[in-house]
Amino acid sequence: METDKLEQLRSGDPVLFAELVRDHHRALIALTVPIVGISEAEEVVQNAWLKAYQAIGSFAGKSAIRTWLGSIAINEAKMQRRQRKRELLFSDHGDENQNTEDGLAQRFTERGHWQHPPAHWHTDSPESLLTGEQLAECLERLLAAMPDNQRCILEMRDASGLSFEEICNALTVSASNARVLLHRARTQLFKLVDHYEETGEC
């Protein structure tokens, strides 16, 4: 974020803050759903925005703004869960009925060499790689079908940039399990984008 914009945000500029809400609100909802459930996520994120607005003057800009907001939202979700004495919805055990296999497992020979190597991807910019109209629909379906524990780690680590330490604290999951779940989630996404870049369909 540019220094001027950051200064304006820190001074509590409501227009810039509304832009922040527009850009990050959906990601924060996705981040908190696995902790408090879909019915409470909206309330939790609303409280997180209030806290963020009150604390924006102290945002140093050392981490990405999404990571800073993500940490506030996670703390808010944990607090709500404690207050309501709810069990954590997250489980680091794979559900036998869900797909827990590495998304790229079928792409290798028995000896572990590429049988179907990755295609060349034409889209360069991070902003547009996952947002093409058709791909965005497929991505939504993939995320909806993804086991909750994999999606949860993907949202926390890759979408919000939280550290493994924060993730392990929030979810009481071991770092090694978190890494396995993240790997599975990423390979599913890789497979989807690779197929789309190769064929134009998904």
Add this chain to the structure above:
Amino acid sequence: MLSCRELVNHADRLLEDDLSFSARIAIKFHLLLCRHCRRYVKQLRRLVAAIPFMHNKATDEEVHKIMDCIHSHRNL
């Protein structure tokens, strides 16, 4: 030598620069010889950079709801 399958399993840690010296050497050596894995790592890096942008922007209604809530707390 490391197989491509094993390299893919280690690629997440490679991106985070979280590998032992010997594992890093084994991966670098494999990448030197294998263009498919070079492409995999390059594109995985690109994918991870794109994930923060995968969520849609909030609607006007959602933004107004949050901003109204903030304004009402400021006026308390």
